[in-house]
Amino acid sequence: MDSKAFSRRHFVRLAALGAGGTLLAACGATATPEVVKEVVTQVVEKEVTKEVEKEVTVEVTQVVEKVVTATAVAAQPIELVIWDPIFDPQQVLLQNLTAKYTEMHPEVTFKYESIQYDEVHKKVTIAMAGGGGPDAFNVPSYTWARFIENNTAVEVDPLAFGLTSMAELEARYVPDLLEAFKVDGKLTVIPTYVGSYLLLYNPVQWPNGYAPTWDELVAASKELNKFEGDQQTAVTIRMSVDNPEHIHADLGPFVWEKGGDFLTADRTQCRLTDPAVIEGFAQMRRLVDEKAWVPDFPYSDDGLFSGQIASAVGGDWGFGELDALAAELSVPKAELSGWPVYAVGDETQNYLQPWAWLVNANSKNPAQTWSVIGYFMNLENAERWMVETSQYTGVLASWAQEIEQSDPRMKVSWEQLSHANIGLISSKYDEVMEPIVQAAQAIMLTGANIEETLAAACAAVDGILAG
């Protein structure tokens, strides 16, 4: 055997050749955008000319650059990482959509991962610390601030949705919805699902708004709760005081209904000692004392939740149960794409618990990632999202019209949406909510003095806000 047949020198020479070849090949690929740019410029210029006729002012070069960037990136094989909360129907839908997207754009593949719903934002945060993380992630509103405030989210690109301006994108949604999601005038999120509280109401059954419905709701809930002596054997309506999100969703509406809120609109001061808030808590406590509502701690996954029943709204988990009880509760029901929509409440108070897509600033392909999100949330797929995941989003303007047409008693009120209604969008959300959670637990579970407890919690919240 010839020991010099493949020497170290040979190996080094071959390796150097290989590396050089690879480098040249990689550099060579950069020629593609120039060709693409020429073709796309012609096409887009034609399109833009049409748009100009429609009096839409668009910077041609800006659009071209964006398209070229997206196309150039897409020309090379890329893998986009998507993190999404665990929810089986959504998982199936997204896997179908990503597969379809890859069929249309073979150069784009996906690594899709489902994560425990209240852990997604934590995992993204930790991954970002190492300069990584998914390209796109789907998280609830109370976690957005940490990404937006720290510039780790990429601004929405209307072009990704096949639109040329933000105005067009906003027009696709219910009026003021996207405006409500903006921070410092910038939009960095695209809603996937908006669980709405007190969003729909029935002006025929309750012409004077919310208050007259209390007796009816209390009577209905008392009837539904079953007792054997002091022991409750059937729990139908729960008020969860387990964690910040539940406090927000189940207790919040009763506070807002009185005109109160946990914080001031600019989120710099506590408002827990306002008479309206105290009244809201007192009303809830009265319901607990009368055994109409059952305070729920720790969180259990059965029964209806007060926020849902009081505002008759859809959460992804609530519709089936509400559907079964609708007749007993005399809750009006309409149809939306064959899907039930219920209404109770007051149109003057809206609360949103939205989930949305964000694009990671660490993503190497932000334009392409927004294009994928644009595909997920285009009109056709957004409809699929609602039907296949049973999550009533009520996001699109056309759906709101459909609701109103299906039952004239139904009225969709979106005008009141604002940052204040979204609630505590702040990176201090969890910290601020902790004293409020403890106060709610003390008041509802131990019968603590409402005013004193809220005053103590307010002092703690102000301390946190003061930093």
Added chain:
Amino acid sequence: MSLASYNTRKAITAHLFVLPAVIFFLIWYVYPIGRGVWISFHDWNILTPPVWTGLSNFQDLAHDRDFFASLLKTGYYMLSMPVTVGLALLLALVMNSKLPAKGFFRTVYFMPVVTSGLATSLIWKWVYDPHFGLVAGITRPLGLGAIPFLSSPDWAMPAIMIYGIWGGLGYVMVLFLAGLQSIQPELYEAASIDGAGDRHRFRYITLPLLRPVLLFVLITQTIAAAQVFTPAYAMTRGGPVGATRVVSLLIYQTGFEYLKMGYASAMALVMFAIMGIAAVVQLRLVGRRAD
């Protein structure tokens, strides 16, 4: 080959064998601890670079009521440790006797140790449910009603302690059992011939010879109790009204929910110091006698 070069080669070989373990130790223990200490002197929200703040985290901690409250809650939980140790010793004595189907019982008692803590915590959450839970199913026919174990600030911590005792019993029992089986039977025979009864044999033979095991158990169980996290997180999330907000949970919330990594690291360091002092005290008290 000279003796010196032989010894050198032998030493290099030995060091190479140890090297993987040393590298593992440096990466997974020394570096995180050092990094934790470094972070405790910074303000760091994970998403932006850390900012040096000197001792301010520790100064803030000195006035933090939540931290001291959680220390007290942790101390309360640690009261379950002597119960665990006592019960485990009792069980080990029973298992060490001529009991039929000992292997079966030993396996049953050890099972919680090898089962996921999160899974068992969730099971116990249902066991405690006042409406549908196993405990309520037992107490209700007895006329005791349903105790709101997890929703009452008075009952929540004892409920978690009971879970902790159940979960830790098997491991400590096995340690004691190993200790008991290492005691030579001749010692008991000699003591019996001298007229010693069961109680005296336990007091003058078993207990003194078990002291090294006891010392190990006390130190490790104290540390384990001080680190309790899973049941408080999975069953009550620190509630109700902060009744089960132990230090580990507060550190987790501060770091990963409030994004105050520096402050959370400072808490962890203080807790580390407290546990270090506790271990030294235990070594002094029990260790000297064990020697």
